[in-house]
Amino acid sequence: MNSVILSARDVDFLLHEWLDTDALFERPTFAQHSRETVDAVLELAQAVATEKFAPHARSNDLHEPTFDGTTVSLIPEVGVALKAFADAGFLTAGVPEDRGGGGLPTSIISACLAWFHAANTATSGYALLSMAAANLIRTHGSDAQRTLFAEPLADGRFTGTMALSEPGAGSNLSDLLTRAIPQEDGTHRLFGRKMWISGGDHELADNIVHLVLARTPDAAPGTKGISIFIVPKYLVAEDGSLGERNDIVLAGINHKMGSRGTVNTAPVLGDGAHTPGGAPGAVGHLVGEVGQGLPIMFSMMNEARLGVGIAGTAVGYTGYLKSLAYARERLQGRLLGAPPAGPQVALVEHPDVRRMLLAQKSFVEGALALMLYCSRLLDDAVSLDGRAAEEALALVGLLTPIAKSFPAQWCLEANTLAIQVMGGAGYTRDHDVEQHYRDNRLNAIHEGTHGIQGLDLLGRKVLLDRGRALGLLVARITQTAERATAAGGSGEGYAAKLLAMTARLRDVTTRVAVAGGGAEVLAEATAYLEGSGHLVVAWLWLEQWLAAHGKEGDFYDGKRAATAYFFSRELPKVGLWLDTVAAHDGLTTALDPTVL
Structure with missing residues (x-):
């Protein structure tokens, strides 16, 4: 019986009869793969999407996330689906082998992700944000940041977000006001408000890694003065263990017309609700150089x-x-x-x-x-x-x-x-x-x-x-x-x-x-x-x-x-x-x- 989620026949046509994916396997970068391994991965994506994602797509819409002032709650099927996604290896399937991944071509990963989005785009959003956050830290972060944040993102223990927009800035990032104050220990303390942050709080994972755009005190005006910081929901010690709650809370959640199962939040950084180390301000770790955030x-x-x-x-x-x-x-x-x-x-x-x-x-x-x-x-x-x-x-x-x-x-x-x-x-x-x-x-x-x-x-x-x-x-x-x-x-x-x-x-x-x-x-x-x-x-x-x-x-x-x-x-x-x-x-x- 043909699926009403996506057409496996069309995917096969596009990848193999048109794009000649087999030619990729003749190149050293992808030589470890073959038509057989790729087809097996695509079949696995279809199976997991059909069995774990599609069944709760409607429930995800009818029972959207709730926030009681402290905790964001989602239907339990979301966590079950994301665990199946991680256990099947999709979080790292496209990561190069020398970085601990499966080394699959991006074209194959994109075809797999199409299955998950077609089955349940709201639940898929958490996984996609985590994959993108991990890739950013792998590419631009320090060795310690890769170990403490990218690796847990890759195995599904942490999830990720992109914290760009603010209530008074919207898409115009040159107007963002979130401040990052340097500390003697090399970290920064962040103060400000963000808006429209997908996946910004939940209980699906041990920790949430927020990638936050902010300005240091001497930052240039406009986009050239923006830096980017890793701001975890819970502090992470050098041995990878979780510490106290960081100073980041929610002002509330936004109620969307669609993709309701992906919680959308309004986080507040540094309002003193939590005081890690006895001081207010959300602890953040600079990624790359100051002013290179955008x-x-x-x-x-x-x-x-x-x-x-x-x-x-x-x-x-x-x-x-x-x-x-x-x-x-x-x-x-x-x-x-x-x-x-x-x-x-x-x-x-x-x-x-x-x-x-x-x-x-x-x-x-x-x-x-x-x-x-x-x-x-x-x-x-x-x-x-x-x-x-x-x-x-x-x-x-x-x-x-x-x-x-x-x-x-x-x-x-x-x-x-x-x-x-x-x-x-x-x-x-x-x-x-x-x-x-x-x-x-x-x-x-x-x-x-x-x-x-x-x-x-x-x-x-x-x-x-x-x-x-x-x-x-x-x-x-x-x-x-x-x-x-x-x-x-x-x-x-x-x-x-x-x-x-x-x-x-x-x-x-x-x-x-x-x-x-x-x-x-x-x-x-x-x-x-x-x-x-x-x-x-x-x-x-x-x-x-x-x-x-x-x-x-x-x-x-x-x-x-x-x-x-x-x-x-x-x-x-x-x-x-x-x-x-x-x-x-x-x-x-x-x-x-x-x-x-």
Whole structure:
């Protein structure tokens, strides 16, 4: 029986028939693995996700975390699932072997994580935060910090958070006010308030490792004065034993519309509720150098942004599969021209329902291809040498804002269509699809809003190094178009459309560069992001069309149908978005806010 969580067949197609994952095992970095070991890991991910994560997804939503002023309580199934995740080795499966991990390619880890997010994205959030925190400490921390904090995070005894935002700062980190006062013993004492901190308190683990952005007394203004600190819930002695409670408490928890099972908190540091060592202030350990907090945090942030993309993709994907299953079983209405007393037909027989299902398919399968392609670029960056590795890093840097934002917007649209396909049943709590919509709505805000990703892409990424990364992307798109043209048939038409829209993107980007990226231009950054995202996904659909070319069967016919849909219905939208960027007419910058 096919799963309604995720499609194992699609994952197999993307990894093996398209991305040729087997080629990775010929490189020294991944030579210890094989097709057999990878398939076993993917099967294990599907099993754990299905048996331990999916069953309590609804309960996680209906019985959200509670806070009694002292303790945050969650349903017990969350802890059981996270222990199963850790026991199966997923916390360290992607960590290099020389650092104690399984050394699996990132593309395989991303496919595994898609299973967990599709099954239960709220519970998965705790594990993903812990993995990202451990990776940051491994990369930038001292040997002692790796031993005392990264290792317990890796084996599931500790969990992690990212404590960036503050009540008065939000996404603008240059305004954060949390202070870090140096101490004679080399630690710092932190004072301040944070907001929107996922996983910020609970009883799931022995300890919680908060990675906190703060300013030292002589810090420069703006983002250059930010440092990053490890602030544990309980102090950790040199021998690894836990000590007294650190001076960090909750002002309360936030009640979200979706992903409710991932507790979201408002922590207070240094209010004197606890006085470790007899003095107020949360004890923190500086990671790296003073003033390097934001560059260090971005190593975790970029990983988290790709993680958000995987989450958005997976939640959209499971909604698609559930609405598809419903549409195949639900009898309703008759086709136009059929006798009124004739038998009813399944919803899937109606053309408009097919349109909505095909749209969902094009969004979620296109997004999964995007996420696995970015993951494969990370694999290339660590397993190739010289220029090839540099190009892979440049490309994934360019694509990260798109990989975070496209699933957050268009897989959410898939969730909307899933509700519509199911009609009245879709918006009732008797079915999962309304929860999937609410869960996915948060992903356009998590780890940098949609607008921030647009500013990052248009204001920085495409113009870096004289547009080198964009040039690399265009070269790869052109190579795909050449292969599709050679394949003939509809591939020739797809290639022509893709090349024409790619030329339009290059032209508009050049105009932006000449204009100097002023306020009126950057005001249209979201349109640029949306246009670029649709163009990239169209390219990856043509890649999938080529991988399916000449192969027979319903699965491959589905790939061809989704490609046709995306090129005929979605790719033309790119021109409209790029027209908006090229015009940069000042509509929003010149607008008097009083008219709103």
